[in-house]
Amino acid sequence: MNQHFDNNNTEGTDKFEKSLSAIALVAPSEIYGKIPDKLQAKNSTQGWAHWKWITAGVLACSVIALAITITDALYIDSSMVNQSENIAMSNGEPRLPSDLPALSGDIATNQRYVAEEHFIELANPIDMSDSTTTEVVAFFWYPCWPCSEFEEYLASWESELDGDVILTRMPAIWSSVMRFHARAYFTAQVLGILDQSHQEFYVEFEKDNPAVTNEEELQQYFAGIGISAAAFFRAYNSETTMELLDYAEAENRAYQIQSTPSMFVAGKYGVSPQGAGGFQGMLDVTDFLIEGLKD
Numbered sequence: 380m381n382q383h384f385d386n387n388n389t390e391g392t393d394k395f396e397k398s399l400s401a402i403a404l405v406a407p408s409e410i411y412g413k414i415p416d417k418l419q420a421k422n423s424t425q426g427w428a429h430w431k432w433i434t435a436g437v438l439a440c441s442v443i444a445l446a447i448t449i450t451d452a453l454y455i456d457s458s459m460v461n462q463s464e465n466i467a468m469s470n471g472e473p474r475l476p477s478d479l480p481a482l483s484g485d486i487a488t489n490q491r492y493v494a495e496e497h498f499i500e501l502a503n504p505i506d507m508s509d510s511t512t513t514e515v516v517a518f519f520w521y522p523c524w525p526c527s528e529f530e531e532y533l534a535s536w537e538s539e540l541d542g543d544v545i546l547t548r549m550p551a552i553w554s555s556v557m558r559f560h561a562r563a564y565f566t567a568q569v570l571g572i573l574d575q576s577h578q579e580f581y582v583e584f585e586k587d588n589p590a591v592t593n594e595e596e597l598q599q600y601f602a603g604i605g606i607s608a609a610a611f612f613r614a615y616n617s618e619t620t621m622e623l624l625d626y627a628e629a630e631n632r633a634y635q636i637q638s639t640p641s642m643f644v645a646g647k648y649g650v651s652p653q654g655a656g657g658f659q660g661m662l663d664v665t666d667f668l669i670e671g672l673k674d
Contacts, residue, residue, distance in 0.1 A: 491667060492655075492663075492664050492667050492668075494648075496654065497650075497654050497655055497656075497660075497664050498648050498649060498650045498654055498655065498664050498668065499648065499649045499650075499654070500647060500648055500649075501634075501643075501646070501647055501648065501649060504646050504647045505633055505634075505646030505647075506646065507645055507646045511543075512542075512543050512544060512545045513543060513544045513545070513644070513645050513669055513672055513673075514544075514545050514547060514645060514646070515544060515545065515546050515547070515642060515643070515644055515645075515665060515669070516547045516549050516630065516634070516642065516643045517533060517546060517547070517548050517549065517640065517641075517642045518549050518550070518551045518631075518634070518636050518639050518640065518641045518642075518643075519548060519549070519550065519551060519639050519640050520550065520551045520557060520560065520639045521550075521560045521563075521564075521580050521581050521583075521584035521585065522560070522584045522585055522589075523639045523640065524585055525639070525640060525652065525658075526581070526639050526640045527581040527582075527585060528658065529640045529652075529658045529661070530577075530578065530581065532658045532659060532661075532662060533546075533548075533662075536662045544669060549627055549630055549631075550564050550565075550627050551631060551636050551638075551639045552627055552628050552631050552636075553631065553636065553637065558624070558628075559592075559593075560580070560584060561624060561627055562615070562620065562624055563580060563591070563597055564577070564580065565620045565623040565624055565627070566597075566601075566611070566614050566615045566620055567580070567601075568623070569614040569617055569619050569620050569623075570601075570606060570610065570611070570614045572604070572606070575604065576604070579604075583600070594615065597611075597615070598611045598612065598615075634649070638651070640652065640661075642661055642665055644665055644668045644669060644672070645668075645669075645672055647668075648668050650664050650665055650668075
């Protein structure tokens, strides 16, 4: 996950910001601080002396598994009665279901994904009670190459969404450079060429030495795809663009964004590549949360 910080907007800081744009993954966002790292110890056994113990262990496990299967078949009714007392396993450690956050519907009883491990619950949820749809907000930053890779997954996922789920892409902003990139995004949106420009911006801004670093260079970039200077400046400085930019900054503060890419579901849950186990995992966890909200 790409993380980026601004420091008084000095020239040196801007150079620092640009250098960070080439970094793939750095420290996770503070809001994901509660998500534990998944540590898997891989112990290997070497030497022929170990094989007899392995063979004996396999045989013993087979006997135990057979006994458990027979026991389950005989006492399945009683086990269902005590289902609430069953121990759920997480990362190899026992955890009672009562320790897990209570979510709506099947999420509470079918914990395929677990809060604080695969996703987070926002400490200060955003009120969306008046919404008739489920909004998913995906934060990105153009120089963040993981965001560029994730966009391919995200676009495919978006194309299959039900009508009651809305995806909103939101530029991450916590520095002057990021604000410029966000303004480029909203300028393209106002001009009606966002579908054409979005992926091209990733290619341009991910460069070690991008050709677009200020307003004049951005105007020349748009000129190259057929946008006149007058049309560009009108959109770049429009009230709509500035309102969208202010809204994006407000959303960044509300969600406390410090890392990209990240997704948020219904203003309640946050999903990151680290917690979800990758890009496809982010979408799987998001689907899981959306389904839970419908139940």
